[in-house]
Amino acid sequence: ATKTGNLYRLKMLYLLTFADIKAVGPESWTPWKNTLLMELFLKTSHFFERGGVVRPFLKGNEMIQKLKESLPPEIISEYDDELPDRYLSSYSSAEIAHHIEMARSIEKGLLLVEWEMEKETHAKVTLCTRDRYGLFSKIAGSMFLSRLNILEAQIHTWGNGIVLDTFWVEDATKDIDRRLQQFKKDLEEILGGKSSLKDLLSKRKESNRIIQKVIPKVSGEVKISNQDSDFYTIVEVTGEDRLGILYEITQALTDHGCDIHFARVSTLGNRIVDVFYIQDTWGEKIEEKQKTDRLKEILLNRFTLNEEITVKDQNR
Structure with missing residues (x-):
């Protein structure tokens, strides 16, 4: 942020870097490179937009050492092997301690x-x-149910099965606190087995009125890579932003038998750039061409819906 100087220069640097990489060849811009560049861009842009002070984001063992300043040794030893490096490099030591x-x-x-x-x-x-299986879809669906638009998200799964997610959301009606209270209540009912997303959507008439035909101004695009990670299939989805699109994408992934371990969700103007690190239900990469082609087709269909969203019950 100090070297860039301001948000305008940061945006121009992002575009220049993107163009430079793409100019090398059609296969040079990969989901992995996009994730790294987008993460750097978003963290720096947040600094400019919020007027904060630059904080160092430490990595791996450096962050664990920093955490020892605020947490007892027995808690550090309980969690130090459970926190992924990607998670440790995404937050400050104070945030991780919390x-x-x-x-x-x-x-x-x-x-x-x-x-x-x-x-x-x-x-x-x-x-x-x-x-739990289908968790991200349930969260995104609950936010859609409360008419909360997800602008950005970081999804992290720790080694001990804890999920720590951060979402940046908006509500144009200026009633965001009430909608967040409703989101929390709905999600507790869904995860607690007291209700399902399908039932809640059926009961809430306002949430059931979905635009019948969507004509995107930004063409949808899906890239699937098995070369950039040894353990995960990386799915990059770009296209037109609209309310509920993240729910539709994550539901499609879940319905296709995909388990989302890490995700980076971003919105740039009216365009979404979402990257998902996924495995199948056996914990393996999805490498069969027939399966990846089908997955790509299903995801692309989310941007050209001709009928109302069908919500499937994922309490299984």
């Missing part, structure tokens, strides 16, 4: 949801719970 406190607290309940208002219509949401 996340660990949240993780220890969910022993008493189903999940913890916290949020802080950033603008009248924007909030940062932190969610902590235990991993």
Whole structure:
């Protein structure tokens, strides 16, 4: 941020870097490179937009050492092998210490949801719970149910099965706090087995009125790579942003038997750039061409829906 100087220069640098990599060849721009560049861009842009002070993001053992300043040794030893390097490099030591406190607290309940208002219509949401199949789709669906538009998200799964997710959401009606309260209530009912997303959508008439025909201004594009990670299939989805699109994408992934371990969700103007690190239900990469071609087709269809969204019950 110090070297770039301002947000305008940062955007121009991002575009220049993108163009430079793409100019090398059609296969040079990969989901992995996009994730790295997008993460750097978003972290730096947040600094300019929020007027904050630059914080160093440490990696691996450096962060663990930093955490020892605020957490007892016995807690550090309990979690130091469970926190992925990608997660450790995404947050400050103070944020990670608080996340660990949240993780220890969910022993008493189903999940913890916290949020802080950033603008009248924007909030940062932190969610902590235990991993389960289809979780990301249930979260995104619950936000869609409350008419919350997800602008950005970081999805992290720890080695011990704890999920720590951060969402940046907006609600143009300036009623975001009430909608977040409703989101939390709905998600608790869904994860607790008291209701299903399908039932809640059916009961809420407003949420059932989905635009019949969507004509995107930005063409949808799906890239699937098995070369950039030894353990995960990487799926990159770009296309037109609209309310509920992340729910539709994550539901499609879940319905196709994909388990999402890490995700980076971004919105640039009216365009989404979402990257998912996935495995099949056996914990393996999805490498068969027939399966990846079918998955690509299903995801692309999310941008050209000709009928109302069908919500499948994923409480299985």
